[in-house]
Amino acid sequence: MPAAPSRGGRTARLTGLAAVLVIAAVLAAWGLQARYADGAGSSKDDPAPSYSVAFRQGGTILKSYDLAALRALPQSRVVIDGKEQTGPLLATLLEDAGAGSYDSVLVKGAGLRDKGSLTLTPDQVRQRVQIDFSDRGTVKVCGPDLYHAEWVRDVLTIDVR
Amino acid sequence: MSAEVAQSGPAKPVYIWSLTLRDLILIALVAALCILAKMVLRIPIHVPGHSGVLWVALFVICRGLVDKRGAGILLGGVAGVLAQFMGFGDVGPLEWTKWLAAGIVLEVLTLVIPGDLRSFPKAIIVGAALHLGKLAALTLAGVILQVPFALLFLGLGYSATTHVAFGALGGFLGALGLRELRKIPALDAQARGR
Numbered sequence: 001m002p003a004a005p006s007r008g009g010r011t012a013r014l015t016g017l018a019a020v021l022v023i024a025a026v027l028a029a030w031g032l033q034a035r036y037a038d039g040a041g042s043s044k045d046d047p048a049p050s051y052s053v054a055f056r057q058g059g060t061i062l063k064s065y066d067l068a069a070l071r072a073l074p075q076s077r078v079v080i081d082g083k084e085q086t087g088p089l090l091a092t093l094l095e096d097a098g099a100g101s102y103d104s105v106l107v108k109g110a111g112l113r114d115k116g117s118l119t120l121t122p123d124q125v126r127q128r129v130q131i132d133f134s135d136r137g138t139v140k141v142c143g144p145d146l147y148h149a150e151w152v153r154d155v156l157t158i159d160v161r
Numbered sequence: 162m163s164a165e166v167a168q169s170g171p172a173k174p175v176y177i178w179s180l181t182l183r184d185l186i187l188i189a190l191v192a193a194l195c196i197l198a199k200m201v202l203r204i205p206i207h208v209p210g211h212s213g214v215l216w217v218a219l220f221v222i223c224r225g226l227v228d229k230r231g232a233g234i235l236l237g238g239v240a241g242v243l244a245q246f247m248g249f250g251d252v253g254p255l256e257w258t259k260w261l262a263a264g265i266v267l268e269v270l271t272l273v274i275p276g277d278l279r280s281f282p283k284a285i286i287v288g289a290a291l292h293l294g295k296l297a298a299l300t301l302a303g304v305i306l307q308v309p310f311a312l313l314f315l316g317l318g319y320s321a322t323t324h325v326a327f328g329a330l331g332g333f334l335g336a337l338g339l340r341e342l343r344k345i346p347a348l349d350a351q352a353r354g355r
Contacts, residue, residue, distance in 0.1 A: 025297070
C-alpha cells in the first residue's frame with residue numbers, strides 16, 4: 001500500500017501547479033497579444049483594425065490617425081504632476097484634419113480605465129489640451145488645465161460638432 | 162475521552178460570519194490603504210502594474226492577519242467599493258470587479274495551498290496570481306464593454322508579465338511583513354483568531 005503523501009509534498013505540488021497556471025495565463029496573454037496585433041490573426045473578411053484615432057465631423061470620418069501619423073505632427077511637451085506628456089496639441093490635430101468652425105469637440109475612449117468621454121469647448125481646446133502617447137501603445141487626451149479625472153485614455157474617436 | 166479526541170482533531174474552519182469587530186476594522190483599514198497607495202503613490206517608472214507591489218503586499222498581510230475563510234473576498238469587495246465610489250472619478254464603470262477578482266484569487270489560493278501566508282513560496286505565488294487576476298478582470302470588463310479586441314489585447318502579454326513580476330514581489334514583501342507583524346503578540350493572537 002503506497003504511503004500517504006506528506007503535507008510538505010502536497011504543498012509543494014499545489015504551489016507548483018499554481019505556478020504552472022500563472023505561467024500558462026501569461027503565455028495565453030502573449031498569444032492573444034500576438035493574435036490581435038496590427039490586425040493579424042483575424043479572418044480576411046473581417047480584419048481586426050490596428051489602433052488608430054478616427055477624426056469625425058457630422059458623422060463623417062475626416063481622417064484616421066495611427067501612431068506614426070500622430071508622431072509626424074508637430075509635438076508639444078508639458079509636465080503634469082512630474083510626468084512629461086508628449087504629443088500633438090488637439091488644436092494642431094483639428095487643423096490638420098481640416099475641421100472648420102465648431103461648437104464643441106467630443107473625445108471618446110475605450111472607457112475601461114476612466115469615464116471614457118470628454119466634451120471640450122473651443123476655448124478649452126485652445127488651452128494646451130493635447131495628445132500623449134501611453135506606454136501601452138495608445139494615446140490619451142490630457143492637459144495642464146484639465147482635472148486628472150477628465151483625461152481620456154485609449155482614445156478611439158474625436159468628434160467635431 | 163470523546164471530548165479529548167474532539168479537541169485534538171483537525172481545527173474546525175472559521176468563516177467570515179464569525180469576524181470580530183477588530184477583524185472588520187482591519188479589513189476596512191487595509192482596503193482603504195490599498196486604494197490610497199494606488200492613487201497617491203505614483204512611481205514614474207512607466208511599467209504596467211508597478212503599483213501592485215504595495216497593495217498586493219497589503220492584501221497578503223491582511224489575509225494573513227485575518228485567517229478566516231472568505232476574508233480575502235470581503236477585502237476585495239471592500240477595496241472594490243472604495244475604488245469605485247471614493248470620488249476620484251477617473252475610474253471605469255467596472256473598476257470594482259478588478260479588486261473583487263483579486264480578493265477571490267487570494268482567497269481561493271490561500272485555501273487551496275496548505276500552510277499560512279508567511280511561507281515565501283506560497284505568498285509569492287498567491288501575490289503573482291492575484292495581481293494577474295486583477296488584470297484578467299480588467300480584460301474581461303473590456304470584453305463586456307465591447308472594447309475593440311485590437312485595443313484590449315494591445316500590450317497584454319507584456320502587461321501580464323509585469324503584473325506577475327510585481328505581484329510576486331508584493332507577495333514576497335507581504336510574507337516578510339507578516340512574519341514581522343506576527344512577532345507582535347497581539348497581532349499573532351489576532352492571526353490565530355484569539
